[in-house]
Amino acid sequence: MSDEPSQLPGFARDAVRQVATTKLGFTEGSCVIEYKPGSNCNGLIGEIHQVTLRGGDRSEELFCKIPPQDPERRGQFNSDELFEREILLYSELLPVLFEFQRRKGIAEEDGFFGIPKCYHTHFDGEAGEALILMENLRSRELRMLNKLEPVDYDHARLLMITLGRLHGLSLAVRDQQPELFKRLKVADILFKSIKASEPLLEMFSSALDGAISLLGPEEESARERMEALKADFVGSMDYCMDGANAEPYAVVNHGDCWVNNFMYGYKDGSPSELVLLDWQLARYTSPALDLSYFLFCCTDEVFREKHYDEMLQIYHAALSDFLTLLGSDPSKLLPFDALLDQMRKFGKFALIMGAFDIPVLCTDPAEMPDLGGELAFAQSPEAQQRYAYRMGGVIRDAVRYGIL
Numbered sequence: 190m191s192d193e194p195s196q197l198p199g200f201a202r203d204a205v206r207q208v209a210t211t212k213l214g215f216t217e218g219s220c221v222i223e224y225k226p227g228s229n230c231n232g233l234i235g236e237i238h239q240v241t242l243r244g245g246d247r248s249e250e251l252f253c254k255i256p257p258q259d260p261e262r263r264g265q266f267n268s269d270e271l272f273e274r275e276i277l278l279y280s281e282l283l284p285v286l287f288e289f290q291r292r293k294g295i296a297e298e299d300g301f302f303g304i305p306k307c308y309h310t311h312f313d314g315e316a317g318e319a320l321i322l323m324e325n326l327r328s329r330e331l332r333m334l335n336k337l338e339p340v341d342y343d344h345a346r347l348l349m350i351t352l353g354r355l356h357g358l359s360l361a362v363r364d365q366q367p368e369l370f371k372r373l374k375v376a377d378i379l380f381k382s383i384k385a386s387e388p389l390l391e392m393f394s395s396a397l398d399g400a401i402s403l404l405g406p407e408e409e410s411a412r413e414r415m416e417a418l419k420a421d422f423v424g425s426m427d428y429c430m431d432g433a434n435a436e437p438y439a440v441v442n443h444g445d446c447w448v449n450n451f452m453y454g455y456k457d458g459s460p461s462e463l464v465l466l467d468w469q470l471a472r473y474t475s476p477a478l479d480l481s482y483f484l485f486c487c488t489d490e491v492f493r494e495k496h497y498d499e500m501l502q503i504y505h506a507a508l509s510d511f512l513t514l515l516g517s518d519p520s521k522l523l524p525f526d527a528l529l530d531q532m533r534k535f536g537k538f539a540l541i542m543g544a545f546d547i548p549v550l551c552t553d554p555a556e557m558p559d560l561g562g563e564l565a566f567a568q569s570p571e572a573q574q575r576y577a578y579r580m581g582g583v584i585r586d587a588v589r590y591g592i593l
Contacts, residue, residue, distance in 0.1 A: 224240055234271050240253050250325035333451065352507075360438075439473055443471060443479055474535075476523070481539035482539045490585065550579070
């Protein structure tokens with residue numbers, strides 16, 4: 190078995206060789222391993238490297254995900270704790286949810302099984318080692334959407350169904366196996382890290398200033414509400430992130446429901462399969478966090494005016510149908526009126542995170558800043574125009590839907 194030159198550390202290359210022989214059936218000594226940095230190898234929280242295994246007349250494509258090798262960036266974004274959380278999801282919590290469904294006889298097409306196949310995880314905090322080795326979904330012809338474009342109806346509809354099933358699983362486990370459910374109650378780790386970093390707190394404060402600057406003189410009421418939100422954004426985020434405030438409706442959230450964490454498969458040109466990536470921010474809290482983050486950050490004002498209510502209805506119907514299939518009563522576990530109340534109470538999460546993340550969404554990949562320098566997004570005139578349109582719409586709709 191031979192390795193092509195790689196930027197991967199030794200522990201990661203060892204894991205690839207182990208998976209090649211023990212899980213993928215390649216013969217040691219006759220397998221060639223090629224490595225290539227992925228398209229977002231220099232991500233904020235992690236690096237993704239493409240791995241190709243070749244032996245005889247077959248090949249396999251994998252993704253190897255590791256924390257940033259730059260110690261400063263690794264510490265700045267708390268990468269070790271985030272990797273530990275994602276590894277917990279892949280190695281323990283998601284398999285528990287899958288097994289719960291299988292014991293109920295749920296077929297894959299009727300339940301929630303939409304994650305990448307994970308071949309190996311490794312975490313050693315003392316050694317500073319973390320790794321997730323998974324399938325390359327592009328080998329199955331799944332693809333990611335263009336983050337610069339608001340998500341359209343068909344793709345949003347499939348996500349609502351997927352989230353309905355994911356959140357419904359939590360509610361069913363709570364209802365039927367409360368002791369098992371305790372294992373799923375994982376606390377947020379994102380905002381804990383942000384609060385511990387003065388530079389990150391300043392970045393959020395500046396991002397909210399940027400959002401407020403979009404409001405015109407005729408929007409004084411919205412400006413006052415945004416100023417009040419900015420003045421206590423730490424308290425608002427603490428409230429939203431605490432699952433106890435969402436009881437009895439709190440669920441395991443994906444935690445990072447934006448367009449770059451979805452990959453879609455298609456049948457006859459329409460989206461028919463959805464896989465959720467990047468579980469590093471999974472947390473136990475209100476279902477409104479996943480819903481509001483996607484609906485406000487990944488769609489636009491025109492879409493929400495036409496489909497906001499319908500999207501929530503699609504989500505709730507999928508959740509209710511799935512709970513019924515699993516043997517629980519949706520009218521008791523999450524009535525529709527309770528969902529609407531959750532959206533109003535916890536939707537501020539999307540406003541605060543949107544102020545920080547929408548500039549990233551509006552920045553062309555070719556214009557992304559060098560992560561070794563200042564993290565300045567939405568700098569070009571085109572990106573500024575996209576940002577003003579998208580973020581301004583988020584604020585106006587937050588007022589319209591009783592969130593702000």
